[in-house]
Amino acid sequence: MRAVCWFGEHDVRVENVPDPQIVNPRDAIVRVTATAICGSDLHLYDGVIPTMQAGDILGHEFMGEVVEKGAAVNNLAVGDVVVVPFNIACGGCWYCKHEQFSLCDNSNPNAWMAETLYGHAPSGLFGYSHMLGGYAGGQAEFVRVPFADTGLFRVERDLPAEKVLFLTDIFPTGYQAAENCNIQEGDTVAVWGCGPVGQFAIRSALMLGAERVVAIDEVPERLQMATAAGAETIDFTGEKVYEALMDITGGRGPDACIDAVGLEAHGATLDALYDRVKVAVYMATDRAHVLRQAIRVCRKGGTVSIPGVYGGLIDKFPMGPAFGKALTLKMGQTHVHRYLPKLMEHIRNGDIDPSFVVTHRFGLDDAAEAYATFHEQRDGCVKVVLQP
């Protein structure tokens, strides 16, 4: 089969690789009909996530058709159309039973690696480094899905792929980010990053009752997309973010701040340059410019919700301000399985049509160009869908 493989920084290629097979009784093989490139894939593309190996198959946002299933999979039939959460969860451990699927105890065969770095291992993910399981990803013609009986969600055939594809990651991710803000009547929510995750966070915050949402980015097309959802916007290259947000909130500061940027934040301020230097000489791994801004501007007692990915170490983390203002910090990979049924209802009811975010479509064979286009935000690119 053909698959998008990682070979190093800014080097992805479509290769011919062997087809996957059923290995365990709870496996299924899915023929991929649509797959997307995530902002998280850009961290791999930039080579900032450890434990990747040349030849690894990328991709964790995908849907398709069940073509084969293991002996223990009883709740699905061959031919079912399914969406696949990006985290792999066993359904049987304490974490899964408490709906913390991205913390599943049993799905990461390389748990020892994550334990070395983090003390404990989060769940395995599709196509996202060996430390997080080493599983082959979904930017391919076929994928082996472990624990398919908990990891596959059937969708109706007549729903267009682009309406349901983002249930695999970015819609639940934006939703969880907003839910973590514990939004109350009258709340103002500030969202850093108007990429796909930011876009869904903005819409989810409004769905959950936020009074105002302020979106921050520098890319005009992305800011426009935020405006279309009903957000006010700040272009961080033209305005001082702290001052603008304090002004908008009458000096109170936002009730909740969402960092939908993560470890590769851009910035021209002193701390951002300092981060760049430290990362360049391996003194730190993550650039926490957005996180610092969010902590500084967030109102006293407010919440900083962090869907943006961080991988390792941050220097100059403003713990004093976070402590002094008694902030709540919420973060983590999304528990996709938890949100999927509810968000599916929202799509069916017409509360939201996630396909708004798609700006570019490529064939799988053009993956290298697709990655470059998304990475450089060329030509108004916000979200790329690949068709195998």
Add this chain to the structure above:
Amino acid sequence: MHLRTALEAAGDTHQNIGTIERALSVAVGAKLVWSGLKRGRSISGQLLSAAGSYLTYRGISGFCPAYAALDGSAPGPLSLFVSEIRVSEAVTIDRPAEELYGFWRDLGNLPRVMPHVQQVTVLDERRSHWRVDGPGKSSMEWDARITADEPNTYIEWASEEGIYLQHRGAVEFESAPADRGTIVRVMLLYRPLGGAVAAFLAKVFHRAPSQEIREDLRRFKQLMETGEIATAEGPSARRAVTPAETDSEDSRRPRLRSSVQPVDLHEDEPLRRGDACDPVDEAALESFPASDPPSWNG
């Protein structure tokens, strides 16, 4: 006496090195292992690694067989060759103790979660015969006897007299608070072939007992909680790597730095505490100068 009590009683008397020396021992030892591994499978590389492992072991355990031999706290000058290895590892499994005990007591099940155990043949109610991967391509065999058996709570066993790999082992099943399942704790006390030196070499040749037991327990948990053992393997996937298989050049080895241009630990670089490879220590070291060192600490 339960093995656990024995292990705890034995614990303190076996530390004969001060804290600072232990830290140094770990740091220097780790450094040597790295350097040794970088030289690959050459003899000098392996010797360096062996020496390094010895120092690391000494630092971590706080026990120096050589000192013990010198100051007479060990039975004799040959104590270097009779050093014991103790392992205690625990995992919490979301299943009732009866089920876990039942699986374990049926010893023939164990190779399913312990890949290095080739076969366990049950001889009678108490006795069993074990065949296990040995060094290189060899295998080792022995008879074992169950010495204590408390249903759903505790099993203890010992290798029969006269074999070259003497050991005692125990597994304990204890219920965890509220709905958290059952704590399974495995304790091993053994004298590996050839004593201490072999144990250190075993470390280099990738048979670190505590890591192996931890992985066994992880597989046991997976099998009991999910009915299968998680794997990313398959025709289109990469082969999984065990902790033991990674060496310093390997991109799969977890490190917090960029995977693209791994930092090389140069031999002529001065030793730093970070070389001991604890990410928190490393962070404390590297965050300097920072407003709140260490900047990353649980």
